[in-house]
Amino acid sequence: xxxxxxxFLFKESIYPMAVVDHQMRFLNHSKLWLKDLxxxxxxxxxxxxxxxVPNVTQEIKEMHEFCLQHRTKLNKVQKIIxxxxxxxxxxxxxxxxxxxxxxxxxxxxxxxxxxxxxxNEELLLNVQNVANIGGWEFDFITNKAYLSDTxxxxxxLPLDYEMNLDKGLDFYKExxxxxxxxxxxxxxxxxxxxxxxxxxxxxxxxxxxxxxSIGKCEIVNNKCIRIFGTFQDIDEKKKIExxxxxxxxxxxxxxxxxxxxxxxxxxxxxxxVSWDDNLYRxxxxxxxxxxxxxxxWEAIIHPEDKTRCHDEIVMxxxxxxxxxxxxxxxxxxxxxxYIRSEFTISxxxxxxxTRMIGATWDITETKTTERKLKNLLEVTNGQNESLLNFAHIxxxxxxxxxxxxxxxxxxLNTEENEQEKKSLIKMLTDASISLNExxxxxxxxxxxxxxxxxxMKKIKLRQAVTDVEKNISALLKEKxxxxxxxxxxxxxxxxxxAYLDSIFLNLFTNSLKYCSPKRTPIINVAAKQNNNKVIxxxxxxxxxxxxxxxGNKIFGMYKTFHRHKDSKGIxxxxxxxxxxxxxxxxxxxxxxxxxxxxKLMLRRNI
Amino acid sequence: xxxxxxxxxxxxxxxxxxxAKRIMKEMEFCDEILVFNNGxxxxxxxLNITARGEKLPSIIFLDLNMPVMDGWEFLEDFVKxxxxxxxxxxxxxxxxxxxxxxxxxxxxxxxxHNYILKPITHQDLRNVLVEVA
Numbered sequence: 128x129x130x131x132x133x134x135f136l137f138k139e140s141i142y143p144m145a146v147v148d149h150q151m152r153f154l155n156h157s158k159l160w161l162k163d164l165x166x167x168x169x170x171x172x173x174x175x176x177x178x179x180v181p182n183v184t185q186e187i188k189e190m191h192e193f194c195l196q197h198r199t200k201l202n203k204v205q206k207i208i209x210x211x212x213x214x215x216x217x218x219x220x221x222x223x224x225x226x227x228x229x230x231x232x233x234x235x236x237x238x239x240x241x242x243x244x245x246x247n248e249e250l251l252l253n254v255q256n257v258a259n260i261g262g263w264e265f266d267f268i269t270n271k272a273y274l275s276d277t278x279x280x281x282x283x284l285p286l287d288y289e290m291n292l293d294k295g296l297d298f299y300k301e302x303x304x305x306x307x308x309x310x311x312x313x314x315x316x317x318x319x320x321x322x323x324x325x326x327x328x329x330x331x332x333x334x335x336x337x338x339x340s341i342g343k344c345e346i347v348n349n350k351c352i353r354i355f356g357t358f359q360d361i362d363e364k365k366k367i368e369x370x371x372x373x374x375x376x377x378x379x380x381x382x383x384x385x386x387x388x389x390x391x392x393x394x395x396x397x398x399x400v401s402w403d404d405n406l407y408r409x410x411x412x413x414x415x416x417x418x419x420x421x422x423x424w425e426a427i428i429h430p431e432d433k434t435r436c437h438d439e440i441v442m443x444x445x446x447x448x449x450x451x452x453x454x455x456x457x458x459x460x461x462x463x464x465y466i467r468s469e470f471t472i473s474x475x476x477x478x479x480x481t482r483m484i485g486a487t488w489d490i491t492e493t494k495t496t497e498r499k500l501k502n503l504l505e506v507t508n509g510q511n512e513s514l515l516n517f518a519h520i521x522x523x524x525x526x527x528x529x530x531x532x533x534x535x536x537x538x539l540n541t542e543e544n545e546q547e548k549k550s551l552i553k554m555l556t557d558a559s560i561s562l563n564e565x566x567x568x569x570x571x572x573x574x575x576x577x578x579x580x581x582x583m584k585k586i587k588l589r590q591a592v593t594d595v596e597k598n599i600s601a602l603l604k605e606k607x608x609x610x611x612x613x614x615x616x617x618x619x620x621x622x623x624x625a626y627l628d629s630i631f632l633n634l635f636t637n638s639l640k641y642c643s644p645k646r647t648p649i650i651n652v653a654a655k656q657n658n659n660k661v662i663x664x665x666x667x668x669x670x671x672x673x674x675x676x677x678g679n680k681i682f683g684m685y686k687t688f689h690r691h692k693d694s695k696g697i698x699x700x701x702x703x704x705x706x707x708x709x710x711x712x713x714x715x716x717x718x719x720x721x722x723x724x725x726k727l728m729l730r731r732n733i
Numbered sequence: 734x735x736x737x738x739x740x741x742x743x744x745x746x747x748x749x750x751x752x753a754k755r756i757m758k759e760m761e762f763c764d765e766i767l768v769f770n771n772g773x774x775x776x777x778x779x780l781n782i783t784a785r786g787e788k789l790p791s792i793i794f795l796d797l798n799m800p801v802m803d804g805w806e807f808l809e810d811f812v813k814x815x816x817x818x819x820x821x822x823x824x825x826x827x828x829x830x831x832x833x834x835x836x837x838x839x840x841x842x843x844x845x846h847n848y849i850l851k852p853i854t855h856q857d858l859r860n861v862l863v864e865v866a
Contacts, residue, residue: 523797533852534852
């Protein structure tokens with residue numbers, strides 16, 4: 128090759144290189160030399176190396192001298208700072224040369240810019256340090272292991288520790304973890320399968336530590352000659368992960384299996400609702416049947432509860448408080464369920480609500496029990512009251528007769544006057560009749576209490592009232608009373624015939640007994656239907672009762688309010704008991720010297 | 734033993750009134766016996782007495798269960814009667830009720846001296862005379 132063409136190739140070399148003489152003056156250089164070393168002067172031939180490249184360290188200068196003297200080869204990476212502050216790594220390769228023919232000597236210098244590689248390396252190192260990732264390899268030919276410093280640190284090993292494959296596997300925790308790593312390594316060696324597993328190692332200092340081990344192998348001639356990979360400390364992350372998993376499992380167990388609580392979230396700006404699986408079960412709605420809008424949720428709520436729920440939610444948003452709502456829903460099988468939901472609202476910094484998070488559960492059973500308990504309490508209270516009434520009858524009314532009887536008999540024992548004796552016997556007779564009456568009343572009351580609903584029949588109301596009217600026609604005639612019955616023939620009620628008879632008889636006789644002597648007695652009986660009930664109004668123009676004074680006692684036992692020889696104070700007590708035994712109710716309105724109106728509510732039979 | 738001038742019986746039961754009057758006469762309990770059939774009659778009658786400027790009876794035997802106005806209501810109204818010798822009037826409840834609630838309630842009325850259970854006996858009235866004297 129001629130000198131010219133060699134010169135051309137030298138200029139065009141892919142390396143930044145230069146040739147200097149023994150006095151460090153440039154003899155030749157490639158184009159890249161000027162470019163990579165940022166040399167602005169295009170003509171450096173003959174000029175001194177140190178003038179052209181001023182940043183060279185003392186160490187490099189000494190290397191130059193050494194190579195010149197010994198005609199040997201050295202290389203060194205040097206970091207220099209460019210005038211603009213940019214760091215630059217140069218890989219100096221220096222070789223001394225000697226041309227005996229021309230009695231010349233000098234250096235061949237290559238200054239390879241490895242800044243990019245160095246930067247990447249630095250970056251990688253940083254990444255490894257930050258992420259706690261180390262590298263490793265096992266060479267099966269030499270049976271030697273290489274561990275990066277980070278890998279050793281993760282193992283808590285000294286940096287000069289000598290590792291081999293068996294020792295490496297021994298660091299894995301005995302049992303499941305060591306079994307797994309042995310398995311994946313064996314698989315990699317035999318099949319070439321790479322691995323990526325998370326296991327526990329026991330460090331040199333005996334600490335348990337979660338690591339992620341990634342490995343693969345190099346196969347030459349169907350034989351694995353090397354396995355290598357990375358090793359990452361994931362202890363903190365893994366522990367948090369395990370902890371979270373435990374919490375979420377516990378929560379799921381508690382909400383799903385134990386309490387059956389459904390969790391929901393309402394994204395207020397986007398008006399979307401999301402439910403967990405439990406909530407779908409609680410609402411009895413299929414996953415595809417709910418389009419996750421607030422309207423779809425409101426559609427599930429019982430129509431009567433909808434407005435109230437809506438208002439309560441709006442109020443909760445406005446007042447910024449924790450809120451509880453209760454409402455009813457209807458399952459697809461028409462079963463009514465009671466639902467309770469508690470929720471909180473989170474807000475943006477400006478106070479605008481962003482979302483609501485709530486827990487919902489089915490309280491039907493609680494509600495049912497509550498209602499049963501309430502009914503039971505009512506029944507018990509009622510029974511308790513009648514028990515007290517009986518105690519009162521026994522203690523007062525029966526005793527009043529018996530005390531009279533014993534008093535009269537004691538008088539009779541000593542009385543000698545025949546006339547007086549006769550009058551005492553007359554009084555004894557009266558007292559025993561009264562006693563008999565009281566016992567009869569008592570048995571009537573007990574009867575009402577014990578027999579009731581099963582004896583109820585369909586009764587034509589008008590017929591029942593007119594029958595009673597006929598039975599007392601003599602009395603009506605005697606009092607010259609006017610009776611108006613305004614009841615539609617189509618009205619039927621569900622009642623015990625004997626009770627109904629007794630009730631109207633009592634009301635009629637009461638009206639006549641307490642009629643006003645100042646005017647003709649008028650009795651009006653009317654009835655109208657109201658849903659599944661019939662309301663009967665029974666009014667007269669009699670003396671009336673001062674309800675302010677006696678209102679709470681009018682239906683009580685042995686309460687009378689008028690001076691009348693036939694007042695017993697038992698009639699209305701029994702009437703009320705009979706009506707209540709037929710699941711009805713009775714109310715009274717009255718104005719003294721104007722009249723009294725009783726309002727009876729009884730069950731309608733269609 | 735000091736003799737009582739006037740006694741009042743308030744009870745709707747004619748047999749009891751007969752018996753009480755008979756025993757009183759037998760033991761010469763008092764000079765005069767007033768009888769009212771219920772609380773309202775008694776209030777009206779007693780008001781009449783004070784209106785005439787006469788003295789109220791010094792002993793009142795009061796039944797509890799009566800029509801129109803019962804014994805309790807009578808007590809409420811009676812304490813409101815303006816008169817010059819109410820402090821000297823002693824009220825005895827005479828009832829056939831052995832209901833403990835009645836006995837307990839009697840204690841709420843300062844004016845009520847004691848509770849006598851029917852039937853009334855000579856001994857009951859002798860005790861009253863001792864207490865009042």
